[in-house]
Amino acid sequence: MTKGQQLKTSRPDYYEATLPCGLRIIYEPANTEVVYCGIVVGAGTRHEDAADSGMAHFIEHTTFKGTTSRKAYQINGFLERRGGDLSAFTTKQETVYYATALKSDFHHVADILTDIVFHSTYPQAELDREKEVICDEIDSYLDTPSDLIFDEFETLIFPNHPLGRDILGKAERLKQYTTADAHRYADAYYHPRNCVFYAFGDLNFARMVKTLESLLPASDFPVTPQQIVTTIPKALPISTEKGWTRETDKQTHQAHVLMGCRTIGGNDKDCHALTLLNNIIGGPAPNSRFNVRLREKAGLVYSVDAYIGFYPDAGVWSVYFGCDQKDIKRCQRLIRREMDRFIEAPITENQLRTARQQLVRQLRIARDHFENHAVSMGRLYAKYGIFRNIEEVCALYDDVTPADLQRIANDIFNPERLSTLIYK
Numbered sequence: 001m002t003k004g005q006q007l008k009t010s011r012p013d014y015y016e017a018t019l020p021c022g023l024r025i026i027y028e029p030a031n032t033e034v035v036y037c038g039i040v041v042g043a044g045t046r047h048e049d050a051a052d053s054g055m056a057h058f059i060e061h062t063t064f065k066g067t068t069s070r071k072a073y074q075i076n077g078f079l080e081r082r083g084g085d086l087s088a089f090t091t092k093q094e095t096v097y098y099a100t101a102l103k104s105d106f107h108h109v110a111d112i113l114t115d116i117v118f119h120s121t122y123p124q125a126e127l128d129r130e131k132e133v134i135c136d137e138i139d140s141y142l143d144t145p146s147d148l149i150f151d152e153f154e155t156l157i158f159p160n161h162p163l164g165r166d167i168l169g170k171a172e173r174l175k176q177y178t179t180a181d182a183h184r185y186a187d188a189y190y191h192p193r194n195c196v197f198y199a200f201g202d203l204n205f206a207r208m209v210k211t212l213e214s215l216l217p218a219s220d221f222p223v224t225p226q227q228i229v230t231t232i233p234k235a236l237p238i239s240t241e242k243g244w245t246r247e248t249d250k251q252t253h254q255a256h257v258l259m260g261c262r263t264i265g266g267n268d269k270d271c272h273a274l275t276l277l278n279n280i281i282g283g284p285a286p287n288s289r290f291n292v293r294l295r296e297k298a299g300l301v302y303s304v305d306a307y308i309g310f311y312p313d314a315g316v317w318s319v320y321f322g323c324d325q326k327d328i329k330r331c332q333r334l335i336r337r338e339m340d341r342f343i344e345a346p347i348t349e350n351q352l353r354t355a356r357q358q359l360v361r362q363l364r365i366a367r368d369h370f371e372n373h374a375v376s377m378g379r380l381y382a383k384y385g386i387f388r389n390i391e392e393v394c395a396l397y398d399d400v401t402p403a404d405l406q407r408i409a410n411d412i413f414n415p416e417r418l419s420t421l422i423y424k
Helices: 055-062 103-118 122-144 145-157 179-189 203-215 270-284 290-297 326-344 351-367 370-384 388-394 402-412
Strands: 006-011 016-020 024-029 032-041 085-090 095-102 197-201 245-248 256-262 304-311 312-325 420-424
Touching: 016 203, 024 032, 024 290, 032 103, 032 370, 055 085, 055 095, 055 122, 055 179, 085 179, 095 103, 095 370, 122 145, 122 326, 122 370, 122 388, 145 256, 145 312, 145 326, 179 304, 197 370, 197 388, 245 270, 245 351, 256 326, 256 402, 270 304, 270 312, 270 326, 270 402, 290 304, 290 312, 290 326, 312 326, 326 402
Parallel strands: 024 197, 245 420
Antiparallel strands: 006 016, 016 024, 032 095, 032 197, 085 095, 256 312, 256 420, 304 312
16 A cells, blocks of 8 residues: 555445545445446536536546547447447536446546546537537437426526536537637546546456556646535525426427425435425336326326435426326326325335335335445435445335325425426
């Protein structure tokens, strides 16, 4: 172990370390020939200045376009030629670069990930080409009302706040970005101290740490005043203002309806009770209350789903459905009826036991999707500095009571607080 390196192995189900350069590492051992790993960068839409619309997403795309030691064509297909995969995505909270490969190729995975994240050069010619790709992505997004409505809703409930900006940004501003703009943003956020390297698989942890330290010597990453920007605007508090209803003429055949409100964040003690409540009333299973009422009994929609978007300090709860325009009011009444049932009386202990069992088993099944699990593990550690195995995750729901669900329902489902956005 080198000077400055912190290695922790306090539990047999995961390992963590911090390199001298500041990179945090989280590793969960698993019996598989495949390694799932990546780098979570603490840089998302909420970290952008108002003038840098879409910058986090722009950097995600252009990070693949050349480094100090590789051209774009050398990055493209580097892992794929070995049967693996390399990709990325941007959220409002972070940017995630993730890879999949055989464990025998881990060194190649670590090499390419650390190279593109920490040594990208953002050549102008490559940036200009990628701008057209992102503009096409924006056009496609604008042509998809079932996606667009979510971002417009967050813009309205987080007014004049970074969480209210859409991830893709505006094409007009995007076309103006230069290599200097990219370096300005990357220099502030793409530093090992603002990142987490995660891995899931059958690897020797000490050797993994040694590999990463050799790729990222501390001497390459001095901390200067403009680096490691961690101060971001605090999220707006849970709104006490009355909800609103807005209709937008999108010339769509089907109506798209989104109802919801600002709510608690992932740091709140009630976030798991809210997750359970959401799963009961509008989760992905066909036995959710909304689906049974609107689809199975009334035949009014193809699908209806409730969502929670948790940030550490804020959240959004919403329910979305598409229907014939003549059925909007009826669908809203049925949704309101299901919400009121939770407000008026707590569910029974037996109903709670069944709902908890369903969610816990869904979580256990999801745990077997290794790539998604690995990404979730990395994001959890990056945001909250914690690791939870599947038993600990499931145990979070043991203490939720019917009274907890009713109390949260009275808050979230309060008709005075709910806002509605309709595309017609």
